[in-house]
Structures are given as structure tokens and as C-alpha cells.
Amino acid sequence: MNDLYHPRSVVIKKTVIENEARDIKTFELVFLDQEEREKFEFSCGQFAMLSVAGAGESPIGIASSPLDDEYLHFTVKRYPTGVVTTALHSLEEGSEIGVRGPYGNFYPLKAMEDKNIVIVGGGFAFTTLRSTIRYLLHDKNRSRFKDITVLYGARTPGELIYKSELKQWEERDDVNMYVTVDRGEEDWKGRVGLVPNILSEVAPSSENSIALVCGPPIMLKYTMPPLLDLGFSPERIITSLERRMSCGIGKCGRCNIGSKYICKDGPVFTYKELRELPEAAV
Amino acid sequence: MRKGDRLKEKIIKKEQIGKWLEKLGKDYEIWAPVKKNGLVSFYPIQSAKEIYFDFLNSKKTPKDLFFPQSEVLLSFPKEEVGKEVKTILQKPRIIFAIRPCDAKSLALLDQVFDSEDYQDPYYVERREGILLVGLACTHPQQSCFCTSVGGGPFEKAHLDLVMADLGDGKYFVEALTQLGEGLMQRDDSLQDVQEKDREKLAKTKEEAEEKVKSKLVTKGLEKKLDKIFDSPLWDRVHQRCLGCGICTYLCSTCHCFALLDEKDKARVKRIRNWDSCMFPEFTVEASGHNPRISNRERMRQRVMHKFNYFVERYGETACVGCGRCIQSCPVNIDIREIIEEIRNE
Numbered sequence: 001m002n003d004l005y006h007p008r009s010v011v012i013k014k015t016v017i018e019n020e021a022r023d024i025k026t027f028e029l030v031f032l033d034q035e036e037r038e039k040f041e042f043s044c045g046q047f048a049m050l051s052v053a054g055a056g057e058s059p060i061g062i063a064s065s066p067l068d069d070e071y072l073h074f075t076v077k078r079y080p081t082g083v084v085t086t087a088l089h090s091l092e093e094g095s096e097i098g099v100r101g102p103y104g105n106f107y108p109l110k111a112m113e114d115k116n117i118v119i120v121g122g123g124f125a126f127t128t129l130r131s132t133i134r135y136l137l138h139d140k141n142r143s144r145f146k147d148i149t150v151l152y153g154a155r156t157p158g159e160l161i162y163k164s165e166l167k168q169w170e171e172r173d174d175v176n177m178y179v180t181v182d183r184g185e186e187d188w189k190g191r192v193g194l195v196p197n198i199l200s201e202v203a204p205s206s207e208n209s210i211a212l213v214c215g216p217p218i219m220l221k222y223t224m225p226p227l228l229d230l231g232f233s234p235e236r237i238i239t240s241l242e243r244r245m246s247c248g249i250g251k252c253g254r255c256n257i258g259s260k261y262i263c264k265d266g267p268v269f270t271y272k273e274l275r276e277l278p279e280a281a282v
Numbered sequence: 283m284r285k286g287d288r289l290k291e292k293i294i295k296k297e298q299i300g301k302w303l304e305k306l307g308k309d310y311e312i313w314a315p316v317k318k319n320g321l322v323s324f325y326p327i328q329s330a331k332e333i334y335f336d337f338l339n340s341k342k343t344p345k346d347l348f349f350p351q352s353e354v355l356l357s358f359p360k361e362e363v364g365k366e367v368k369t370i371l372q373k374p375r376i377i378f379a380i381r382p383c384d385a386k387s388l389a390l391l392d393q394v395f396d397s398e399d400y401q402d403p404y405y406v407e408r409r410e411g412i413l414l415v416g417l418a419c420t421h422p423q424q425s426c427f428c429t430s431v432g433g434g435p436f437e438k439a440h441l442d443l444v445m446a447d448l449g450d451g452k453y454f455v456e457a458l459t460q461l462g463e464g465l466m467q468r469d470d471s472l473q474d475v476q477e478k479d480r481e482k483l484a485k486t487k488e489e490a491e492e493k494v495k496s497k498l499v500t501k502g503l504e505k506k507l508d509k510i511f512d513s514p515l516w517d518r519v520h521q522r523c524l525g526c527g528i529c530t531y532l533c534s535t536c537h538c539f540a541l542l543d544e545k546d547k548a549r550v551k552r553i554r555n556w557d558s559c560m561f562p563e564f565t566v567e568a569s570g571h572n573p574r575i576s577n578r579e580r581m582r583q584r585v586m587h588k589f590n591y592f593v594e595r596y597g598e599t600a601c602v603g604c605g606r607c608i609q610s611c612p613v614n615i616d617i618r619e620i621i622e623e624i625r626n627e
Contacts (some may be wrong), residue, residue, distance in 0.1 A: 004403055005541070005552070007356050053358060054545040056552075058568070082568030245566050246541045249400040252557070253538030254564060256587065259594035264399070278511045278586070279573065 004249065007051050007098025008036045013071060015093055020158025023078045024124050025089055026063065029072055029099065040102060042066055044109060044132040045240060045268045048101030049248050050074060055087035059245040059263070062102060063127040065134035067141075074097065075127045075161060083180040094252050103248040105268050107132055108237060116147040118204045118232075120223055122195050122215025123154050128240060129214050133169065142174060149204045153195040153219075157188045178202055196222040199230075206231035210268055213239045224271060234272035241267050241274070290428060290457040291481055292472035294445075299453070300330035302469040306376060310413070313347060314378040315340050324377065335447070338423050339381050339604060343534035345391060347377065348408045349556075351531075354406065355541065356552040374466070379445070382437035383428045383602040387534035388414070389440045393596045394537050404554075413461055416441035420449070420486055422493045427604030427618055430498035433602055435490040448482045480526040481524075494505035498621050500589070500599065506624055507590040511582070515627050519620050520581035527558035529607035529615070530584065535592075535600040538564070559583045 014028040027050075031037040037066045042048075042062055051057040064073035078089040091097065109129075117136060121129045129152075136145055143192035150169065159180065170177045180198045191198060195215065211232050213223055220239060227237050243255035243262045250264035257279045260266065270278075294302060303312055307328070316325040316336040324344045327333060388409070395405035419426070419435035428434055438444050442462030446454045455472065457463035466472060476558050530536040540557040542548055557564055560580050566572040574580050592600035601617070 007563060051543075052553075053550040054543050056543040077569075079568040079570070081570060085568055219402060241521075242567070243573065244565050246539065246557075250397070251394055251400070251402060251537070252540065253559065253587075254557070256538075256559075256583075256591065258586075259591040 001076065005100070005247075007049070007057075008040070009033075009096055010072070010099050012091055012093050012095050012097065018075060018161040018163075018187070019124075023089070024075060024159075024161055025078070026073055026075045026161075027088070028073055030071050031099075032096070037069065037072075039151060040072070040099070042102035042105035045106035045128045046102040046104050047128075047248075047263075047267065048072075048074070048099050048103060049245075050084070050088065051088040051098035051100065052084055052091065053098070055142075056176060057082050057098075057100065057246075058082070058084035058088075059103075059248060060080040060266075061128040061131075061240075063099040063130050065131050065138065066136050067135060074132075075124065075130075079122050101248065103263055104266060107268055108210070109135070112136075112173060112210050113144045114146060114208075116205065116207070117145055117149070118209055119148070119150045119152075120195060120199060120211060120213045120215070120227075121150075121152045122219040123159065124161055125214045125240075125242075126161060127151055129212060130165070133175075134210060137169070137172070137175060137243070146208070147176065147204075148174065149176040149178070149202070151178040151180070151195060151199055151202060151217075153178070153193075153198065155182045157181050157185050157190070175200075176204075183232040194222070195219055197227050200226045203230060206236070209236065211237045213237060222244050227271075234275060235270045237271035239271060239274060241269060290463055290466070291475045292455045292466055293475055294453050294455050294469075294472050295454055296335075296451050296453065298469070299333075301471070303327075303330045303378070306465060307467045309374070310376045311373045312376045324380075327378075332606045333379065335379070335417075337379075338421055339384070339419075339606070341605070341606075341610075342532060343387065343606065344377055344380055345387060345534055345537075347375070348388070348405050348412075349391065349395070349537060349539075351602060352553060353404065354551045355554050357549055359422050374411045374413070375412055376413045376415055380414050380441075381419055381434065381604070382416055382439070382441070382444075383426075383433050383604040384534050385416055385440040386413050386433055386437070386602045387604070390535050390592075390596070390598060390600055390602070391537055400446045413442045413465065414440065415465065416444040416463075418444060418446040418487070418490065420447050420490050422490060423605060423609075424495065425608040426603060427496035427498055427605060428603035429491065429494045430496060430500055430618075431599050431601050431603040435494060436487045441575055446483055446486060448479060448486060450482070452479065453482045454479060461509050465565075472604060483595050496603075496618055498618055499625060500621065503599075503621065503624065504590045504593040506627070510624065511586070513627055516578050516582045517621060517622055519585075519615075520577040522615055523560070523577045523581055525560050525562070525577050525580065526612060527560040528610050528612070529617075530558040530560055531556060532606040532610050534602055534604050534606070535588070559587065585617075585624075589621070615623070 009032040010029040012029045016026040018024040047061045049057040060074045063075045078085045184192040246252040250261040255262035313324045314333045315337045321341045395402040436514040442459045588600040
């Protein structure tokens with residue numbers, strides 16, 4: 001009997017509180033059995049089901065790069081009504097949890113080679129984009145991609161996640177970083193402005209380019225028009241969808257949109273595919 | 283008819299069925315329709331006497347033999363994740379007197395649970411080696427519409443063996459697979475088919491088909507549905523709906539489920555329960571956002587999934603016309619009327 005629904009045991013090695021509201025936490029997970037990490041082959045954009053025994057499972061995007069081969073990162077937002085996310089946040093370092101996956105499709109890393117990459121992220125939906133940026137900027141990979149532009153925004157400076165990494169990337173000369181917030185604060189010296197507006201200002205070239213966009217539905221909605229205006233065709237705009245999920249493998253019916261299952265046929269879709277889905281959020 | 287085919291057909295007298303099943307019972311666990319507390323459902327039987335042959339169809343579909351309404355997938359001592367507890371059956375099963383529509387629904391469920399990429403181990407293990415002995419419908423009900431969705435009261439597809447009540451105390455038995463033939467050969471007292479039995483069978487079949495009064499035109503329905511996603515029709519058809527979910531629970535093709543944890547002092551169980559797209563909680567996310575905000579969206583999902591999305595994905599309509607949703611809806615919503623409305627839209 002195969003073990004399709006059986007989680008693998010992992011230990012929380014480290015946790016990082018990412019935001020001022022203290023409801024977004026990154027979990028560094030290490031497999032009890034390192035062989036399981038090797039079997040857990042994934043690509044940027046995929047997700048896994050995290051489980052806390054007694055609370056249940058929840059689908060979470062993988063935030064570490066496939067090349068981070070000793071651990072997995074998952075950045076989880078705790079919602080007051082979210083049973084699993086609340087349980088996860090209450091766990092101490094050293095606790096054991098379950099991981100099942102990886103699931104879903106991924107960003108088209110192969111097709112992105114020799115192209116300019118424009119990454120647009122918003123809020124806490126930056127997780128699988130962070131996985132991708134780590135992957136693209138890795139010494140082994142950087143030369144295979146042309147210009148890399150990252151535009152990332154959050155509502156307030158305190159809500160920006162992966163702050164130390166953002167800083168590291170800003171210091172590099174092989175990536176164009178633009179970090180913005182909707183509302184500034186007294187000591188905020190960076191950009192202020194909504195992601196779609198900053199995108200129009202920065203105006204990255206669409207020539208030989210692919211855009212990866214991930215953010216809250218409202219940001220996606222207003223980011224598509226400027227991208228189209230810049231000349232990105234709908235099949236060169238890649239995004240990632242979210243839906244409530246239970247099985248992660250296209251059987252439980254929950255994340256069904258049209259004839260697609262977000263967990264299996266997605267979560268990554270081109271804007272072209274997205275527009276053909278009947279219920280899509282954008 | 284080829285010569286060999288006649289060997290695959292036999293006549294069994296009603297009073298012989300008990301003996302036959304007794305022989306089969308040595309190697310198989312036999313599940314058959316049994317009436318308990320006024321309701322007919324499939325139960326394991328020890329003797330043919332328990333079988334309720336005059337059933338129209340079971341209240342619940344036999345899908346729960348493969349995909350139980352609730353089952354424990356995993357169980358572990360608290361905080362120890364990943365320890366398996368095996369719960370699957372030991373003896374091969376025969377489902378005896380399954381209706382042709384329900385046999386078809388199992389073939390549709392196979393496509394979901396036993397797909398190329400992920401095989402659901404719990405479903406597949408129960409389904410493997412299961413023999414389906416069909417009982418043709420001689421008394422289709424007012425709510426039946428199998429002939430509108432590619433089936434029929436005497437449909438043989440997906441069965442190993444089919445029986446038909448000829449009305450004179452005799453059943454016509456036809457083996458449809460090698461395994462079905464094996465079941466038939468277990469009893470050498472089965473009689474040869476006479477020409478008049480064959481005539482009787484043809485007449486019974488014709489009469490049964492005539493009794494399926496609903497004639498829906500479902501050809502091209504999926505194309506039509508492509509065009510009316512935003513139609514005001516959806517504002518109308520859900521109005522009476524209470525969102526009770528009975529249509530999905532009794533549906534022989536519905537297969538949505540939820541995985542959730544239950545715990546007591548000693549252990550944690552990860553349980554799979556049937557779920558329903560007619561429930562608001564089905565799609566509500568941890569943030570509180572619900573992409574299907576009212577019965578309108580949920581009713582649309584149910585209809586679209588059966589008659590459009592499933593067709594696009596698996597090439598077949600996810601409805602076998604058993605009519606259970608029509609019989610049990612507390613506010614008399616009739617899927618046939620909805621299909622009619624869609625066609626006229």
C-alpha cells in the first residue's frame with residue numbers, strides 16, 4: 001500500500017517572526033531522516049501540506065530554494081480562524097510536525113533561461129517568489145538568466161517580510177530591487193506607493209522578458225493592466241493561485257475551478273490560462 | 283451470436299439463488315441490498331434470505347463500500363506523525379444486485395481515485411478484485427433518467443455478470459467478464475437458456491426502457507454550459523435550495539472529501555469524511571475569504587462540475603441518472619428541470 005496521505009516527520013529547527021504584527025512566521029524544517037529530504041524533490045512555486053497532529057493539514061508554498069538542500073522553509077500567516085496556522089504558530093523550536101508533498105506545478109524556470117525576469121510580489125504572498133529569487137541568484141544559476149528585476153511591496157514597512165534578505169539583494173549589483181510600501185512611517189526612507197503604480201514608474205522592458213506575479217487578489221487585479229501596457233503578453237505573465245485545499249492531489253474537489261484543480265494543474269498559471277478559467281480571482 | 287456466447291448465458295430459478303450464493307460465499311464477502319428500518323442499503327449478507335430483491339434502488343449508493351462516508355486514514359500517538367494503521371478488507375467482495383447506473387458511477391469514480399498520476403490507496407485497495415453482479419432494472423422509477431445520460435435499465439457496461447428478473451420465477455444470467463463466468467460456473471445446477479427465455483428477456487428489457495419516461499437532451503450540454511457561466515439562470519435555480527447537501531451525499535458520482543484530525547487523550551486520527559460543494563465551509567479559506575459566497579455559486583458549481591468540468595477532464599458526464607438527488611431533495615429541486623432550463627437559456 002502506498003503512502004500517499006502519509007506525512008513525513010520534520011523538526012522545526014528555527015523560527016523567524018517576519019512582521020510587526022507577529023502573525024507571519026518562517027519555519028525552518030529539517031527532516032528526521034535526511035534521505036527524505038533528498039526524495040523531496042521540488043521546484044520553485046510548488047507547495048506542500050504541513051500538518052500538526054490533532055489540528056490537521058494546510059497547504060503552504062515552499063519558500064526555500066530547491067538548492068537549499070538541508071532544510072525547507074515555509075512562511076505561514078496565522079489567522080484567528082485558521083486552526084492549523086494557529087497551531088503551527090504556537091509550536092516551539094524542536095517540535096515535530098508533518099510534511100506531505102511536494103505538490104502542484106512550478107514556475108517555468110527552464111523557459112526563463114536567457115530571458116529578463118521581472119518578479120512582482122505583494123504582502124505575504126511573496127513566499128514562492130522568494131524561493132525563485134534565491135534560486136535565480138544562486139552562483140550556479142545567475143549567469144543563465146539576463147536582467148532580474150524584483151518589485152516587492154507591503155502595506156507598511158513593518159509588514160515587509162524577509163527583511164534581511166531584501167537588504168542583501170539590494171546590495172547586489174546583479175538584481176534591480178524595488179521595495180515599496182503603501183503607507184510610509186516616520187523612519188521609512190524607502191519608496192511609498194502601490195505596487196502597480198511603482199511598476200509603471202519602473203517600467204521594466206517586456207523585450208525578451210517573463211513576469212512572475214504573486215500577491216493578494218486586489219494587487220493581481222491592478223498589476224495586470226500595467227504589465228499588458230508594458231507589452232507583456234498574457235502568456236508571458238505567470239502567476240500563482242490559491243484556494244482552500246484538502247488532498248493536494250486533485251481528488252477532494254475543493255480547489256476545483258473549471259476543469260482544473262489548482263493543487264494539481266496549478267497553482268502556477270499564465271495570465272492567459274487564468275483568463276480562460278470561469279471563476280478566477282483576477 | 284457466436285457459439286461460445288450461449289455458454290455465458292444461463293437461467294437460474296429464484297429459489298436456486300440461495301444455494302449459488304452459499305457457494306460463492308466460501309471465497310467472497312457478498313454485499314447485497316437489504317431492507318433495514320424501511321431503508322434499502324448494501325450490507326454484507328450470510329444468506330440470500332436477507333436480500334431484498336424487490337428494491338427499486340438503494341437509498342444510499344454503494345459507493346461507500348469503496349469510499350466510506352468516514353474513514354480513518356492515519357492514526358498516531360500524539361505528536362508522532364506518520365505511523366500507519368491499516369484498515370482495509372481481507373476477503374474479496376462481490377457486490378450483488380448492483381443497479382447498472384451505480385456500476386457506471388464506480389467506473390467514473392475510478393477515473394478520479396485511480397488516475398494515472400496519483401492512486402488513492404484506500405479506494406484502489408478496496409476496489410481491486412471487486413466483482414460486480416448487476417441486477418437489471420425492471421421497474422425504473424419516475425425519477426430515473428439513465429437513458430438520457432448514456433445508460434439504460436439493462437445496461438451491461440462495467441459489470442462482471444448481469445441478472446434480469448424474467449418475472450416467472452426465473453432470472454436470466456449473463457457473464458460479461460471471465461471473472462463473471464467463473465462465478466456462474468460455481469454452480470452446475472444453473473440451466474440452459476431456452477428460446478422463450480430469450481424472448482422474455484427482450485420483452486422485459488423493452489418494457490423497462492419504456493418506463494424511463496424522462497427524455498432529456500444532454501447532447502451539447504457541456505458546450506452550452508461554457509457560454510452561460512454568468513447567466514441570470516443561476517440566480518433563479520438556487521432560490522429554493524437550503525444548502526443541505528443531500529443531493530451530493532446521495533449522489534453516486536460525488537466524491538468530494540475533507541481530511542481532518544480528531545484527537546482524544548491517547549491518539550490522533552486523521553480522518554477522511556465526505557464533504558459537499560453545497561456547503562459554504564467547503565471553500566472558505568483561513569483568512570475568511572470565500573470564493574463561492576452564496577448558494578448561487580455553489581449550485582452552479584455542482585451543475586457545472588457534473589455536466590461540464592468533468593466532461594472536459596474525463597470525457598464523460600458525472601451523472602448516471604439514478605435520480606437520488608431528485609427523490610431526496612427536501613424542496614423538490616429537480617436536476618432534470620435545471621438541465622431543461624439550461625437548454626432553453
